Amino acid sequence: MRQVRLVCGVILFSYVVSHFLNHALGNISVDAMEIGVYYHTAFWRFLPIAIVFYTAALTHMGLGIYALYQRRQFRWRTIEPLQLVLGLSIPALVMAHVIGVRLGYTLYGHQKLYPQELYLFFVTSNRIWTMTILLIIAWVHGCIGIYFWLRLKPFFARAAPYLLAAAVLIPTLSLLGVYQGGRSVQIEVDDGEWRAHNLTRRQLGSTAEAATLDRVTGGLTIGYVGLLGLALAARGVRALRERRRGMIALSYGNGKTVRVPKGLSVLEASLRHNVPHASVCGGRARCSTCRIRIIGDHAALPEPSQREAFVLARVGTADPSIRLACQLRPDSDLSFFQLFTPHTHSADGQASTSARIGQERYLVSLFVDMRGSTQLAEKRLPFDTVFIVNRFLGAVSRAVIENGGQPNQFVGDGMLALFGLSADPETACRQALKAAAGIATHIDELNELLSHDLRQPIRFGIGIHGGEVIIGDIGYRDHIVFTALGDAVNVAARLQDMTKTLACEAIVSEEVRRTAGLADDALPQQEVAIRGRDEPMAVRVVADTRQLSALVDRSERVAA
Template identity: 95%
Template structure:
């Protein structure tokens, strides 16, 4: 399926500091994985480690790759220090401040290794490889414990970052067991490889000939050169610790200025009011005062669940940042009174109410079943509605009407389930069905089209069964559209349902309504037709205006829904 090109202004608006840090972190984590796999070769032999490090360095020291790598390392470190300064609350979750502390400790721990290997090579031409490094770690000093701690900290820090990145992805639930296995096996094999390699070097180091060939001046340098590198390491370490201290001092200065700048009152619209210093975001203020506030992404501006609506004048509020404006535009929140609580930092008293209520403990103090957090993924929405149910109710007893509507919904649900879909919402005599929860987009589109054909067939059977009691056969309208939606648990306390929210769902509902004016049984969006692989001339095309959209939309009109099954089968055969 072709995708529209991403324009540079939109890409810039969609990019935040956290995303830059994520990209840099992924680059560094890729290096760590490569290094760990190289360490794991120590379980074979030290010679295997040397062969592996040749390919490792050939890639990572290739000039364009090296530039990207070192730029990512410096950027990631700088943004980590900035995060220490910027974050005002450390009570999101235990794992987040842990990630920050581990990340900030890595540069101090890795400094000696980087200076000894990379700067030693640049300044003095040292050729330290695994035999030399393992000798220094296991025989000449007791630095192996420092290096072991560094490896464990770097791996845990990277895994936490990868978890925060992938946990909202639709595939994460299926991939989680494999990712966990990799997260355990890779560092275990790496540490075992370092240990086995170190043992081999410690045994071989007793041989004078081995020392002659592996501990030359060109390989490990002189004592004076080592002292110089140690002084450089010490200076850079002190400088880094100084940067951390500067960030902490800047936090203190900011807190002092905020207190002197005065306090503001935040009113939650339910009688709850808190007083906080100027400069805190609304979400940070909620966390500081233990006010429940929905935030699926943890305040990273990757979702919109922390949205609030400002009560009263909103003209004096700070303008939305590029990232906040992008997220609000993405979810269609064009009302300037709607803001993201994690991004809005008011400078004066503010009244608002939350658009999404946070889940809290029940009265008994026990947490209810955890709600499935929102995920963004491609789904196909099928809306079906029973025609003439109002007239049907006027001429029948209420229980008779309910009986017929239930039989209609049962026939529709059967067709949906038979074709791999999930009946989701029942609204009166209509139903929303979702396809793609466990299928790729192409298969989901084909399932939805075949389900529409199945609905027509099952309704025919129902009309025949009820022919003695119906003056007119039951008619229906179907709208089908696919696209990115948010799926998750929606509701309150014991009334929570799993459903989908998004423009694609709304469009499917609009298309279902249009079947009345276009006198057809189903309307399929061009998106679904193309993704399913149906021929371009399989169904008549028409441009229609969709309420809430500025531009007309191309759709395919289906006079008889039964023909969709044949068209899907034909398209599948052509694709094969």
């Protein structure tokens, strides 16, 4: 149902955006608004589009009323009950406008367009304030929904400033357009010719027709308020029945036990009793951070819903004792412990960023290792060795940062760097290849600087591979680091190790070469066996990493 509500909401928000942009044309003239509304209505009144639109509107309204009934706990973050209240108020506020325009057109052939509506709003009544409130409420409700939908998407951090700008500019220009259009109509209303052309009975209807439409509006509004009252009454009946059915005890595995009515989800029980419980998505089954492990017999628990089963399968959990707290509604006493302790995110679902908790996305991993560090340590004092290794890692880190990457893990004399945390896959692959060339350049400078103290120049090996990984915080208490986990990271490490046997400076996977847009004949290809993989893997062998920068520049020029 959440997915259906989301799809319906996106359809309605598209209509709102189209309508607001049409309003914004009032900053030019009322004539521009009329031209815009011609195309607006031509699209939204096209029969298949109209059927989809009205179906989405009725479905979204019905699911909103059901959400009022279904929601058992209102102590979420303020933004969630706010979204629900705003959404439920929209039908009551928009009823008169929809009946007056759409039903008036269907029943009586009224042609109420911008001149007529602005005349009714600004001249004959004070309904402009009601309409302004409606516009703001509809926009805020839609923006909250879009935010909840997109906030866990990989691109959201990059898109957020642009989305915020649009969220502020579009309603501002729309309201200004309505105001400017209203002023124009107020000036024109004293012109007899304008009145004769725009205020005819065919356009505005008769007094009797207006009274009929008002009665329809009143009846539908009362019916809608009745539905809301029925949902609230049903909540009371449900609460009474649950108390009569008895209470159950939920034990958190740390000595904390709460008693709640049957029917509450474990997450709702935690929130009701102010027990910290991790939940990034706010109980929508869009993440798995509220996971719990059942202690004892779990055979009597309700079967996972389709959504819960999908999320658990998505994170690779086959253990039947692991469940989502936001979806599990036990009907008997239950003992469990949380898999994600809420020291990194609180019970209301807040966290520093979604990526810190766990997020799947495409990244390019670059592993680099210093060659001959063991022999280097044999001939030097320990502090001298540390000094040289630190200079090596510093040179590598500079090259990574200069090319848009992030040094991530330092393991002895090796380092993992990540590319793509704030870039698309193509850009990330190109950045990693340029960083490899930059590493060679910086190491050359370091070798020259330390030439008086090195018997042999510092050498290195690099492995580069891209793919879907999980990024997030790993560790315990004060020893938590942000890193990436996944097959793509492991492959990059093994490619780096393979540079020793292939006697080259770097090995680049075919995936990175193709995504970066390098020509097929730019680097020699070879198939290698990767430990843990059944099939051989196609890679590109790079004898001299300095050439990678020129190859990337060439591919960018070709693409341009």
